[in-house]
Amino acid sequence: MGNGFKSMDSFLIHGIKNRKNGAVVQPIVPAVAYAFPDHDSAIASVSGKQEGFYYGRYGNDTLKVLEEKIAVLENGEAALGVSSGMAAISTALLAFLQNGDHVIVTKDVYGGTYKFLTTLGVRFGISYSFVDCTNLSSIWDAIQPNTKAIYIETPSNPLLTVLDICSISNITKELNIPLIVDNTFMSPYLQKPIDLGADVVVHSATKYLNGHGDVLAGFVVGKEETIHFMRKNIMGDLGQVLSAWDAFLILRGLKTLGLRMKQHCLAAEQIASFLEKHNVIEKVYYPGLNSHPQFNIARKNMKGMGGIVSFEVKGGFQAAQSFLNALKFIMISFSLGDPETLIQHPATMTHSSMPEEERLALGITDGLVRLSIGLEDVNDIIQDLEQALQHIKEEEFKWLIV
Ligand SMILES: Cc1ncc(COP(=O)(O)O)c(C=O)c1O
Known part of the structure; x- marks a missing residue:
């Protein structure tokens, strides 16, 4: 150095x-x-x-x-x-x-x-x-x-x-x-x-x-x-x-880049594993997961797997929207890499300029959300995600009994 x-x-x-x-x-x-x-x-x-x-x-x-x-x-x-x-x-x-x-x-x-x-x-x-x-x-x-x-x-x-x-x-x-x-x-x-x-x-x-x-x-x-x-x-x-x-x-x-990146990575690993096991989640994208298609390249080139986890909820746009609206402290926002955990919906936010057909062909579906994991206690982040995902289950159940 x-x-x-x-x-x-x-x-x-x-x-x-x-x-x-x-x-x-x-x-x-x-x-x-x-x-x-x-x-x-x-x-x-x-x-x-x-x-x-x-x-x-x-x-x-x-x-x-x-x-x-x-x-x-x-x-x-x-x-x-x-x-x-x-x-x-x-x-x-x-x-x-x-x-x-x-x-x-x-x-x-x-x-x-x-x-x-x-x-x-x-x-x-x-x-x-x-x-x-x-x-x-x-x-x-x-x-x-x-x-x-x-x-x-x-x-x-x-x-x-x-x-x-x-x-x-x-x-x-x-x-x-x-x-x-x-x-x-x-x-x-x-x-x-x-x-x-x-x-x-x-x-x-x-x-x-x-x-x-x-x-x-x-x-x-x-x-x-x-x-x-x-x-x-x-x-x-x-x-x-x-x-x-x-x-x-x-x-x-x-000055705090190292401290922050280590914490972002630690929390992201835990959150990605939590999401991968959840039954309303279709797919989790995180290079630190064994299931990631380029897991081996990531391990070779990257000292840590980063603080961004993207995932697709079952139920498409409706489910993504009810999940986002049910979050308590995690904020719906465009940026990433901040101390605050931020979440966004690429199809309608960061990638809205992309024609729908092209976007879907890439895998940026209507149920996809991108989570930028902040520096809060990881248990608090998981708790907020969990209660909002629960909301999707409740919404689904409501439709089934109508
Ligand atoms: C990977 C990546 N590159 C570039 C940019 C553009 O950065 P800025 O918003 O600072 O212009 C962004 C913004 O989100 C990004 O995520």
């Missing part, structure tokens, strides 16, 4: 600091403009001959410390901090794709990424193929002469499909194109895609990296040269920089 620490836990607390006046925590530097001692320094800074910031749309001092920390955590050369996960994803894709290019994308990708490619990307002449990336020959079959990148998410949102980053990176290396991996569900605490062969990692830092549900942010990690290009020519021009205030909050949140 960086800064001479043996463990990531210590690095998360002490690693990379640019403290002024002995301050124990990283100071916030909110300045937008930076002044120069003379005109020559201004010219050198703008031309890139001299290091440092001249205008806040390209970065700020607080963010710089955070970017260095994220780069070390992901074992990349450099990182770029942006204003949301979608800003990170769009910046990464636009850095490698232009008019006339094609990208291969894993089929069950985050709904926002799907929407970006199917609506905005096509307006700029970028074509795409959604492919079952668990099957390497399907990837080879989808390659076109103009394929310029492969984009995957593992585990995926919301079905927790796990992909073999190593084998997919062998394909991208052979084709000399980049492999971009969305590592949001794992965080660098549980999985390091660059070590497994990826070229670029993207994050929605809105989730586990910040971990407190009070910041929208994203990161791109990769080679120094690539990140420099993104900063100067995409992020800066589109105006997607992460503010110093938000960077500070993420620096604070990161």
